[in-house]
Amino acid sequence: CLENPITSTMPPKAQAAAAPTAARFGRVKNNLRMGLVGLPNVGKSSLFNLLTEQSVAAENFPFCTINPSEARCAVPDARYNKLVDIWKPASEYPAYLFVNDIAGLVKGAAEGAGLGNDFLSHIQMTDGIYHLVRAFEDDSIVHVDDSVDPIRDLETIQHELCAKDLQALESAVARETADVKKTQGSKLSGVFISTMDKCREMLTNNKPIRDGKWTSPEVEMIKYKLHSLITTKPCVYLVNLSAKDYIRKKNKWLKKISEWIKAHGGGKVIPMSVEHEQAMWDNREDAEALAACAAEAKSALPKIITTGYSELDLIYYFTAGVKEVRCWTVLNGSLAPQAAGVIHTDFETNFIKAEVVAWVRLCIAPHIIPALLSSLVDLTPRARHTCVRTQHTCNPGLRPFFYSIFVSHLSPFLHPSRTDFEELNVGQKGMAEVKAAGKFRQEGKSYVVKDGDIIHFQIGQGSKKK
Secondary structure, eight states, X not given: OOSSTTSOSSOOOOOOBOOSSGGGGSOSOSSOEEEEEOXXXXXXXXXXHHHXXXXXXXXXXXXXXXXXXXXXXXXXXXXXXXXXXXXOOSEEEOOEEEEEEOOXXXXXXXXXXXXXXXXXXXXXXXXXXXXXXXOOOOTTSOOTTXXXXXHHHHHHHHHHHHHHHXXXXXXXXXXXXXXXXXXTTOOOOHHHHHHHHHHHHHHHTTOOGGXXXXXXXXXXXXXXXXXXXXXXXXXXXXXXXXXXXXXXXXXXXXXXXXXXXXXXXXXXXXXXXXXXXXHHHHTTTXXXXXXXXXXXXXXXXXXXXXXXXXXXXXXXXXXXXXXXXXXXXXXXXXXXXXXXXXXXHHHHHTEEEEEEEOSSOOOOOGGGHHHHHHHOOSOOHHHXXXXXXXXXXXXXXXXXXXXXXXXXXXXXXXXXXXXXXXXHOOXXXXXXXXXXXXXXXXXXXXXXXXXXXXXXXXXXXXXXXX
16 A cells, blocks of 8 residues: 555654643553542443443442442454454463442532542542543432532532642642752753743643643653643543433533533543443343344443544554454554564563554545545656646646546555555464465564554574464
8 A cells, every 4th residue: 555645755744742631741661540529429430330241239329339440341343353263372461451430429529528639549540531521310310419400510510620630739849949049150940940831831821731731841741740630641431321311312512512622622522321321231042132223222231342442542453363362452643663572571671673564554535536536636756746746736637647646546545444464464373364465564673563563583592482
């Protein structure tokens, strides 16, 4: 396939701003976790049980959860399932997302209301947030504020998280100021002062730190001096609907919730229904009843899990063989030696090379083609190729014969779902077909591991190959 056909061949300009993702503030670890956050009685423990197949207490009264529960849930992936079907290994290890069930927050939690300080400290220990908000009416389930109003609930939680972060910020500034005074002639750095002032202004106005525009020095300052902040964490909003509303895909609050989230920095929003998910779980051993539930509306749990995983900026690669098929979690952007080190630290130290077959082939998306075609003119073949690759703006006037030639050449690449492994492997164990087609690449220490890569590492100094 053509590789990134509309990317300029000129070197990119230096950019002062950091990558626009909340994960840039996070810890550099592979075992990151999401925390379920929200008011009491919005369905957090019930959702936790469904995600992780646990039996945590989920009673109809506030604060039935005190200590956080932690468990893991397998990340659903058809690629992994196909590898298992092909190799039928003795051991199977999918990727896992770690999830914490955190007790409900109430108004005044940052000042200690409802054991709020303890609960907020539990959120600080997570790396990302599932913010669950209630949008269903049910008189039998108590609401801590006596009425259902998701916008008010969103405002309450955001205020408490920002208030807790503001306390942490003032403590950090006080500590830094005290340390500076101990050293004669020392003073606070300009980056520290400007970053703290910017954070203070945002938090005072109930704006999460993750929604700000930050330069790389500011990001590093926040990570170093304000590492315990909550509002730097990526957030996925989950809207808990009644089963009826979820099936019919209608609810009076959905538009208002979406508008509120857009006005407050944006974020992923996933409508779901604990009631519907529970019905599917209860019927898991009755194939006919389960099929009937699924026919009404698909489960949202797979999307919730995969979205949380990606928001933490995690990916995984595969190792596959008759002994085991396994997903290995790494941070997005990890180099091959770092990825090898997840298997064993010696693999990183003694790394020689990685033999890689890509799962996803980079193909041209169909929606890009009209824009490419409209920019091409009657040029020589070499100039046309340059035009495609460099995003040059050209005068209109594409000849019909070149249109047909261009489309005919692109047609093999207009299938984003086609993959090297899926296309070449015919269901037999091993990589013979892939190697014969020249798709089993050898990569060195500078290779950036891609999500879904199938990798075999070559390790030196007599270490056992994996």
